Amino acid sequence: MAGTITSSGLISGIDTASIVDQLVSLESRPISLLRSRQTAIKSQVSALGDIVSKLSALETAAKGLATDGVLAAKVTSTNDSFSATPGTGALGGRYGVRVDQLARAAKWRSAAFATATSPVAGGTLALKVAGTDYGPLTIAPGTSLSDVAFQIRQSGAPLSAQVLTGKDGAYLSVTARDTGYAGADPAAALTLAFTPSGAGGGTEPGFAEVEGAKNALFTIDGLDFERQVNTVTDAIPGVTLTLKKGATAPATTGAVEDLVLSTDADASRTKLQKFVDAYNGVMSLVQRQLAVTKDTNRGSTLAGDSTVRALQHTLQNLLTTVVPDLPGVRTLADVGVKTARDGSLAIDATTFSAALARDPSAIDTLFSKADTGLAAVVSTMVQGQIRPTDGILTSRQSGLNKTVTQLDTQAATLQRRVDAFRTNLQRQFAAMETTLSNLKSTGSYLTSQLNSLSGNGG
Numbered sequence: 001m002a003g004t005i006t007s008s009g010l011i012s013g014i015d016t017a018s019i020v021d022q023l024v025s026l027e028s029r030p031i032s033l034l035r036s037r038q039t040a041i042k043s044q045v046s047a048l049g050d051i052v053s054k055l056s057a058l059e060t061a062a063k064g065l066a067t068d069g070v071l072a073a074k075v076t077s078t079n080d081s082f083s084a085t086p087g088t089g090a091l092g093g094r095y096g097v098r099v100d101q102l103a104r105a106a107k108w109r110s111a112a113f114a115t116a117t118s119p120v121a122g123g124t125l126a127l128k129v130a131g132t133d134y135g136p137l138t139i140a141p142g143t144s145l146s147d148v149a150f151q152i153r154q155s156g157a158p159l160s161a162q163v164l165t166g167k168d169g170a171y172l173s174v175t176a177r178d179t180g181y182a183g184a185d186p187a188a189a190l191t192l193a194f195t196p197s198g199a200g201g202g203t204e205p206g207f208a209e210v211e212g213a214k215n216a217l218f219t220i221d222g223l224d225f226e227r228q229v230n231t232v233t234d235a236i237p238g239v240t241l242t243l244k245k246g247a248t249a250p251a252t253t254g255a256v257e258d259l260v261l262s263t264d265a266d267a268s269r270t271k272l273q274k275f276v277d278a279y280n281g282v283m284s285l286v287q288r289q290l291a292v293t294k295d296t297n298r299g300s301t302l303a304g305d306s307t308v309r310a311l312q313h314t315l316q317n318l319l320t321t322v323v324p325d326l327p328g329v330r331t332l333a334d335v336g337v338k339t340a341r342d343g344s345l346a347i348d349a350t351t352f353s354a355a356l357a358r359d360p361s362a363i364d365t366l367f368s369k370a371d372t373g374l375a376a377v378v379s380t381m382v383q384g385q386i387r388p389t390d391g392i393l394t395s396r397q398s399g400l401n402k403t404v405t406q407l408d409t410q411a412a413t414l415q416r417r418v419d420a421f422r423t424n425l426q427r428q429f430a431a432m433e434t435t436l437s438n439l440k441s442t443g444s445y446l447t448s449q450l451n452s453l454s455g456n457g458g
Helices: 016-027 029-068 145-154 265-290 306-320 349-358 360-368 374-386 392-457
Strands: 073-075 082-086 093-101 107-109 123-129 137-139 159-166 169-176 190-196 208-211 216-220 223-227 239-243 256-263 337-339 345-347
Touching: 016 029, 016 392, 029 265, 029 306, 029 360, 029 374, 029 392, 073 082, 082 256, 107 190, 123 145, 137 145, 145 159, 145 169, 169 190, 216 239, 265 306, 265 345, 265 349, 306 337, 306 374, 306 392, 349 360, 360 374, 374 392
Parallel strands: none
Antiparallel strands: 073 256, 082 239, 093 216, 093 256, 107 169, 107 208, 123 137, 123 190, 159 169, 216 223, 337 345
């Protein structure tokens, strides 16, 4: 009949499956609303996570300036006997540096052998490096020269042992790994002593010192220095000196060279810019979350969130934070860090250069001052926001995550109800189909009986 929804195989001719689906869909709307709300809350949790990450980057940048300093120096002199690399704490200045002697490692060598495979006489080899005993090593009669070198390397001593073959034979060369010596005796740096066992099978190695250990000797502004290495980090504060050439015989002292260090304004500003960039990163993210437009979805963003709004004010307060007990440079504004109309920070090059000229080290102290410096202030602020146990933002995240879990529980409860509703509908329609089927069978039987009676009467 016209307008009837049909479905193949159904007794009633009604598409009961479609009716069930539509009724279940209506019953499931609360679940869909819960899932939509859950998705929105997850977006808020994700946004808070992004802010936490940006805050961590800001703390890292501030700590980096406290540790490595804002101030950068550069070498403006050309030097022959040494090179200099400014690092953290290096200040501009002029120094007279004279390199008299480079640090050298102790070297020992065997007697000449025909080849690297030539046999060595049996015996024991006493081996000491920097006063530490790494022997005795037992040398079996007939052991090849190269195998003796291997045994020495296997001792664990800090040295190298290699067979070098020159035009007049093969030599076992032993060199201490480290240059220089401690104490008053250079010979203590490396010693080898071979004691023959009397067994034949080869030639005694005949070790002898060919170069004694030497410490580096140099002067800075007339002051004498002695170090075991040629890379010196503790002579001029913040500067690494690499000694390259000592006095040339027969002279015993080198020539004095001027080392000139100058403040590098561009490199210093680049270091400070890392902090500025980290601040701008977190501030721009906070502002985007708090911005409200006609298209803003307050359910999935942090617009109007009081914790994020409070964070914005806290970040802005950093710009006016005064580091106490500092002369001259006490705030970010004092070093040229200014706020633009959009809330971002920028460095005024002129103000920054002027601050460098007045007191270069003061800019470092602005961040590194214990407890009250900007690095400490930023760290305290950030940890108050992101500390796992009780941070403001992490606590907010935790609360939202609990809500997500609760919504999962509610949705599961509603889903069980919907599933039961579907099952009940299907049972009812199945019962209807069964009833209709029975009625149809009864009707067919009665029709058949009536037709039979009608035929008999005729």
